[in-house]
Amino acid sequence: MKIICTKSQLLSGVNTVSKAVSAKTTMDILQCILVEAQADRIKLTANDTELGIETYIEGDVVQSGQIALEAKIFSEIIKKLPDSEVIIKTEENGSTSIDCEQMHCSIMGKKGDDFTHLPEIERDNRIVLSQFDFKEIIRQTIFSISTNENNKLMTGELLQINENRLTITSLDGHRISVRNIELSDSYPACEVIIPGKTLSEISKILPGEAEDTVNLYITDKHVLFEFDQTRVVSRLLEGKFYNINQMLSTDYETKIVVNKMDMLRCLDRSTLFVRESDKKPIIMRIGQDSMDLMISSQIGSMKDTLNLKKEGKDLVIGFNPRFLVDALRVVDEEEVSIYMINSIAPCIIRDEKHSYLYLILPINVNNSGY
């Protein structure tokens, strides 16, 4: 194989596929990037068998062929090359030379015959999304997946299509995050659970321009994302996702409207008083026009007061302040509405249009003397 391309093309391609290189594996081949040159196309692929990414880069194919290169050293070398033309050439034994200006280096590659290529995905049903929207809803929900592999389904996010509405849901047993977006077209209903890692990596490599789109193809076992010169294939998580509908009641006894930044700053400050070993709640004492926020732990105590608009009953309720911070951080509105029923039922932060909903379970503070 012999190819010629620019450093910038190569670097961008390597950065894209690197997201699917296996971090911890005993199989050497999973730590490699496969470089394939055929006709006039140069393709880079990485695949950890859960998540696979391939991308095409521009360049000249002088001699077709393929080579699997250890991703870490290959990408480090490319990163440090001069911003110039790069020639990659392989020998029969796998030895691969990289030439750029007067620099010549050589690393050992593998023929890559045992490389796991991306599975072929049927392209019958295409769903078209805005890159920007998709990247945003991942950011706005990914924080509430579970990292506990024992609840496998909770490590993923539910993606549902219903006509022209796409809903993405994540939950970790303490809270639920839901985002809805409108699609330009209507599609047959479907629902799949996508691993959190897939979504988090894809949101890093999606350029995310509002006018650009990403195509989604869903099969029984896989989802394929296609955008620009890149294809990302991920296994789906198998199983039935949690039914959350009964929790998302629109009834409420207390509704408050607060300035988001004021509340966020106050909550953020209160997290200083929370230690891993001593998860003290922030207690919100909601009155007519204001609420007191209080936290008290071994470290010390804090009290702050925020102005608000209230409908319904006064209420005293406690939360893990970090959960409120996570949700408020990804809400773009200047003012947020929070709906509550009583001190042991979850609160719901949502807008009128139902574009977002964040549900957080309270911490029982009935016996705290507030």
Add this chain to the structure above:
Amino acid sequence: MKIICTKSQLLSGVNTVSKAVSAKTTMDILQCILVEAQADRIKLTANDTELGIETYIEGDVVQSGQIALEAKIFSEIIKKLPDSEVIIKTEENGSTSIDCEQMHCSIMGKKGDDFTHLPEIERDNRIVLSQFDFKEIIRQTIFSISTNENNKLMTGELLQINENRLTITSLDGHRISVRNIELSDSYPACEVIIPGKTLSEISKILPGEAEDTVNLYITDKHVLFEFDQTRVVSRLLEGKFYNINQMLSTDYETKIVVNKMDMLRCLDRSTLFVRESDKKPIIMRIGQDSMDLMISSQIGSMKDTLNLKKEGKDLVIGFNPRFLVDALRVVDEEEVSIYMINSIAPCIIRDEKHSYLYLILPINVNNSGY
């Protein structure tokens, strides 16, 4: 005690003294910042008994007194306060309230009677330095101190005054870094060894403006740095520093002049082929108008060619590329001169004016077949 000051004054003071808070200690009091309010002065102090820093901040003293507050939580709280006026007030039992706008919080402090104050340093002999120069020469030499506590003296830097010349020297057994600056006045000769940690912390808190100065006072056991509203006192390292003069020969058999950035980029790239377990040298094969740089390890191999001007003999010599990178990174000149004698004697990178000198021991490559 009751004081009123702005958040920004308080934060700047806390950030300054925090550098002397002990990171690992079993003595609680060493992890505290002492706040003292007397007459119209508010003083913050931290002291890990090797290094101590005190600084004055502006503010009103409503009631004089003192309190020792756990540095970590105190500084985290201050950081997250609104940018407004802060009131700090202590109770008889050490309970300390911090009020800012509507936020009220409370942490437990200590009376601080067992706090170790900074030692009194005689201010007889003042040495005046430019803040900028001092900060620069620390940056330009600190990388070659040793981190091995078994060679205690090597963990510090030698500071020498000779008339109007200040010299700072660091070494780690593999290399030596020397920087010289001219002072505006002449002073009696003196030489002390200052702990590397002191210099590294001081370079972080020195604003470093060219027109501002820092005053140095040296005693048998201590050095005091005084600038703006801040005093830094450090213990000195006791002992006789290594005599390096016999190593700093000005004789040479080969002198090369190279473009610094070209050489730096090439060396930086070559470090990719060095692994902790396999410290392969970069081999420089110096010819008439150019040199080849080569490295070869388990990871792969690299070869590059740089143009240069040469005086004297051709030479093949090998180095740890990271040591060359460290030295070249802190040289400001566009071209550097490197002086060598043979393949087993150290190379010296220095300028004509002797403002800097970097000596690096070679790695023997006689039997490598180059």
